[in-house]
Every structure is written in C-alpha cells, then in structure tokens.
Amino acid sequence: MKKPTINHIISIVEEKIAPPFLALPDDRIGLQVGRENEVVNGILLCIDVTKEIINEAKEKGANLILAHHPLIFNPLTHLNFSNPSSGIIREAIKNDISIYIAHTNLDAAPGGVNDCLVKVLKEELDIKKEESLLILKNKEKFPLGKMVELRERKMLKEIVLGVEKTLKPTYIKVGGVKNEGISKVALCGGSCKDLVYPAYKRGAELFITGELGHHSCLEAKFLGLSVIEAGHFETEAVVLPFLKEKIQKQLEQKDWQESICIFISEICTSPYFILS
Numbered sequence: 001m002k003k004p005t006i007n008h009i010i011s012i013v014e015e016k017i018a019p020p021f022l023a024l025p026d027d028r029i030g031l032q033v034g035r036e037n038e039v040v041n042g043i044l045l046c047i048d049v050t051k052e053i054i055n056e057a058k059e060k061g062a063n064l065i066l067a068h069h070p071l072i073f074n075p076l077t078h079l080n081f082s083n084p085s086s087g088i089i090r091e092a093i094k095n096d097i098s099i100y101i102a103h104t105n106l107d108a109a110p111g112g113v114n115d116c117l118v119k120v121l122k123e124e125l126d127i128k129k130e131e132s133l134l135i136l137k138n139k140e141k142f143p144l145g146k147m148v149e150l151r152e153r154k155m156l157k158e159i160v161l162g163v164e165k166t167l168k169p170t171y172i173k174v175g176g177v178k179n180e181g182i183s184k185v186a187l188c189g190g191s192c193k194d195l196v197y198p199a200y201k202r203g204a205e206l207f208i209t210g211e212l213g214h215h216s217c218l219e220a221k222f223l224g225l226s227v228i229e230a231g232h233f234e235t236e237a238v239v240l241p242f243l244k245e246k247i248q249k250q251l252e253q254k255d256w257q258e259s260i261c262i263f264i265s266e267i268c269t270s271p272y273f274i275l276s
Contacts (some may be wrong), residue, residue: 004256006064006098007036009043012250013066013102018112018242022142023105028070033089034098040064043247045240046265047233049099053267054091060263065092065099066243067112068106068236106239107144111246113189114146116239121208124162125185126151133186134198143225145188145195147202153181156206156226163208167238169231175212176220176227179205189235196220210235233270240264 014020023029042062049071057065071085079086092099107113107176110240118130125148133145164172185206186199192209193216199207199224207225210232220227234254244262251257 003039003259004251004254005036006031006034006038006040006100006164007069007256008256009064009066009247009260010100011038012247013100014158016250017246018102018106018109020105022108023103023140027104028073029101029103029105032099033092034070034100037062038096038098042261042263044262044263044265045243046267046269047236047240048269049088049092050133050267050269051088051091053265053269054088054097056265056267057097058095061261062263063097064092066247067099067101068103068239070101070103071099104142106243107189108142111242112185113236113239114143116242117187117189117235118146119242120238121163121166121187124166125154125159133188133195134201139160145186145192145199147199147204148185148187150183150185153183155180156182159206159208160228161227163230167230167234169234170270170274171231172266173229174227175217175229176207176225179224179226181257182206182226189238190232196223196225200225208235228273229271231270233268237268 023142042060043064043066044057044062045066047068049065081087081090127148128151129149131147132143133147136142160174182205184204186204187208188195191209193212196216196219208228211229219226244264247262251260
C-alpha cells in the first residue's frame with residue numbers, strides 16, 4: 001500500500017479543513033520546514049513550535065508538526081542558531097522533522113479555532129445562538145470572531161468561573177467595566193485587539209478572548225464592555241482535539257489510518273506561569 005507523504009497531508013488540510021484562501025493577507029502559512037515528498041510516520045498537533053515541541057515530536061516518532069502559530073513570520077536574513085527561530089529550525093532539520101502551519105485560515109475555517117471555542121463553552125455558558133462577529137470582504141469572505149447570545153442573563157463572575165472551569169487557563173484577567181446581567185458575548189481565540197470596536201458595534205456586553213493588552217482594554221472600558229482575557233494559548237488549544245478528529249476521518253476514508261499516528265501535544269507552550 002502506498003504510504004502517505006507530507007503533500008498528501010497538506011492536501012487534506014488545505015482542501016478539507018483550513019483552505020489557504022481563508023488566511024489573512026501576509027499571513028505565513030504552509031510548509032515552513034521540510035519537503036513535500038517525505039513519507040509521514042506521525043503527526044504532532046500543537047499551537048507553537050518550540051524546542052520542547054521538537055523533542056516531543058522526536059520522542060513520539062512524529063516527523064510532521066502541524067502547528068497554529070508560524071515559526072517563521074518575518075523574512076529570515078541569516079541563520080544564527082542562537083536566535084530562537086533559527087535554533088528551532090536547526091533542531092527540526094537535524095531530526096528530519098517537517099513543520100506545517102495553519103494559522104488565520106484555521107481561525108476562520110468552519111470548525112476552526114473560533115467555532116471550537118464556542119463549542120467547548122456552549123454548555124457552561126448556555127449559549128443558544130451564534131454567528132460571526134465580523135466578516136471581512138476581500139477576495140473571499142473571512143469571518144472574524146463569534147457573536148453569541150446566552151439563554152439567560154448571567155453575572156460576570158459566573159461567566160468568569162465557567163470560562164476558568166472549561167479552559168483551565170494559566171491566568172485569567174477581567175477588565176473593562178463590570179457589566180452584570182450579560183446576555184450578548186463576543187468571543188475570539190488568541191489576540192483580538194482589533195475586534196473590540198466591532199464587538200461594541202454588535203451590541204456585545206462582554207468580550208472573551210485570549211489577550212488584549214493595556215490600550216485595547218482601556219478602549220473596551222471606554223465603550224462599556226466587560227473583558228475576560230483567558231490566555232492566548234488556552235483559547236486556541238481548544239481546536240486541537242477537533243483538528244485531530246478531522247484529519248483522522250480523512251485518513252480513514254483513504255485507508256491510511258494504520259500508517260500514521262496523530263498526537264496532540266502534551267506541552268503547554270503558554271509562556272506564563274504562576275509562582276507557588
């Protein structure tokens with residue numbers, strides 16, 4: 001039986017899961033390290049590519065890393081292995097590990113990051129209705145974030161506790177204004193500072209995201225929005241189990257499920273920690 005190559009996995013991702021045309025302009029997606037014709041023995045799914053992730057892939061026997069955040073974003077002018085990105089590339093090449101990126105195309109895709117964020121919070125927050133927060137119209141429609149309506153109004157603290165219970169973030173920040181009796185909520189995984197004003201325009205009383213930063217949180221406060229920052233990593237890592245399921249289903253259709261093991265990284269690559 002013909003064994004699947006990296007090019008076969010790329011075709012699955014780009015045709016069935018996260019089409020490249022959904023990516024924002026100038027995003028860095030696709031195969032960043034490796035060769036398309038390499039046979040795939042195992043796939044490691046993760047958010048960030050770090051040296052620890054490279055080691056994990058090596059230990060699990062995965063020669064393809066499918067990550068969310070680009071390892072190479074700005075053009076490389078030199079390969080100084082003391083530089084984090086260059087050092088990680090060196091480790092990947094030494095261990096014959098390829099790296100493929102699905103970034104904003106995975107955010108926007110049906111069943112992508114933001115859909116999964118709503119899915120995991122749906123029961124805890126009792127979400128009754130959902131739709132895209134904002135749709136950009138370039139060559140193709142690009143949905144940004146989600147706008148949801150709760151069945152019953154909830155207190156801010158109740159929502160915070162629900163988010164903590166579901167996402168288990170390393171840290172959680174609450175800011176903006178202290179709205180109560182919340183029923184309209186904007187959500188977006190990762191860093192979504194550009195969506196504060198669109199959330200306000202759509203009538204959101206609360207914005208749940210990964211991170212905003214000082215000035216964007218001040219903007220939210222001025223506009224009368226409550227804010228929950230639940231961690232960049234944690235609000236995006238929700239997509240990984242669903243991504244595994246989708247890839248597995250495609251492999252089964254091609255009778256490749258016995259050839260490739262798919263792993264979800266066990267490493268939290270959030271750079272934050274709590275001092276005990």
